[in-house]
Amino acid sequence: MRRLILRRLLISVPLVIGVSLLTFLLQALTPGDTARAILGINYTPEAYAQLRHQLGLDEPLLTQYWHWLTQALRGDLGVSPISGLSVASEIASRLSVTVSLILVTTLVAAALGIGLGVFSAVRGGALGRTVDVLSLAGHSLPSFWLGLALVTVFAVGLRAFPATGYVALDASPGQWALSLVLPVTALAVHGIAVIAKQTRDGMLEVLSREFVRALRAHGVSERSIVFRHALRNAAIPVVTVVGIVFVHLLSGTVLVETVFAMPGLGGLAVDSTTQHDLPMIQGVVVVFTLIVVAVNLLVDLAYSWLNPKVRVR
Template structure:
């Protein structure tokens, strides 16, 4: 194909002997450089985020001992419990104790339930993962399909897509969640309004419990992916090498799916990466609206109870997930973009 030949010829000019690129070894491979850079950046980021979280949570009025004992406890009982929980230590000593244990994989135990933080997170993690993955899949599939269709057809469909994108950006997720509950759960009785069912218990009920929160959570993502896909597709279709491909008699299917979509993929990957990070915060709202036992609701309840080990564990997990998502986006971008691979 024309586009492939152009890229191959350009690559040949950059590496005429075919061995210069390999001479640097594996350490100089673009993907390895991306991984190394991201890992090096993630360590200080994780330290800064956990430090600030610990400081802000510690300086918040109230503490776990008061929440556990209530207002009727005597000063002696309150002081003894604070000592038993380690809350009487200076803030820097509390943080250092948490950090040294966290480096070994021990995130501590909940001050309220006594359950290890890792176990509490592991119990609720499948709910949040189901929400995020489901929303990303819906955003990607529907967004790309609508974006490509509107770019190819234009006219009325293009204007409809613009209106839909504007509505998706403007409508708050919690309001959409409340509306779908009223319509599909309360009035039509098609789907459950709240609650979560494990897939091991019933795959069908599990799917039903996720449909409404995923729809509410993915509306903004569908709008963003649709808008970006449409604009990127229009730019690619107007490029010179696509016009040459049309003039050469290459089939429309080959031009769209083998050439245009690959170039559109760079922008879509970036949008999906940003959407995945945003969903980590959006799940807090959706889990509250739909009463889902996920990481977001765990963080909210731990914050209210001043359960610092749980808050720290959730923040550390989310920070690591954000770093991993950024790494995956960079790797995908490097793989899709020949200019980046050639550096």
């Protein structure tokens, strides 16, 4: 177990560096730069050149990246040239919003998706076809469009939930839950559909095996067969899908947080990109990459717990 964790952590180091370098280069290739964003429309060539020199933008790209990397390795993500705020403190103030949104969405999608998948595999018939339709609909409906529809119906029309904003959990647990209902619903539909489909297919495959028929012949209860044996054997691909859904939600939050005006990392990434705030973009990308690394590690550990015979190499 320790070797697995150590191996994954060692692999994550070049991954984080590679992603940060690619982000740096892609951002440098986009039209405009930080100096133009700060100066606005009316500026002289002299003022533009002077500001670029002050910000170090006239240095070679790899030199700029090396300066950022050496600071980041010391735990310093720099200061935003647009707002003048520390990148680390700004990310820390918004991280809880995105983490709450992703964790709650993943839990809802996993609970409903696994429950619906197991139930449809056991019952079959019309419910199985319903899961197929739900899977197709979940893949087809964009989360941002669904978010706008939910706001129109449940926030503007019925006034049942707040349309925008976020309330911290420690400030008011009840308001925190209400502020998450619509964005979580918009994000969870796709995850529920994918997890339900995978769970149903996995359960049907396991329930058709010889050992299941042997358990039934020995008088083992159907409940025990379904939950103790079949679900555990079908769980490894389901865990993989749950991990993929979690990672997919990182990109989904960028649009959903914008729709619901939530002060999370997704909205920060959008604002920083439009303003060419490179230090802030780099910080957000590094945090997202570290989250992906942590999720992949948890998935690998779940494999070992569900089936000790599995050895991730």
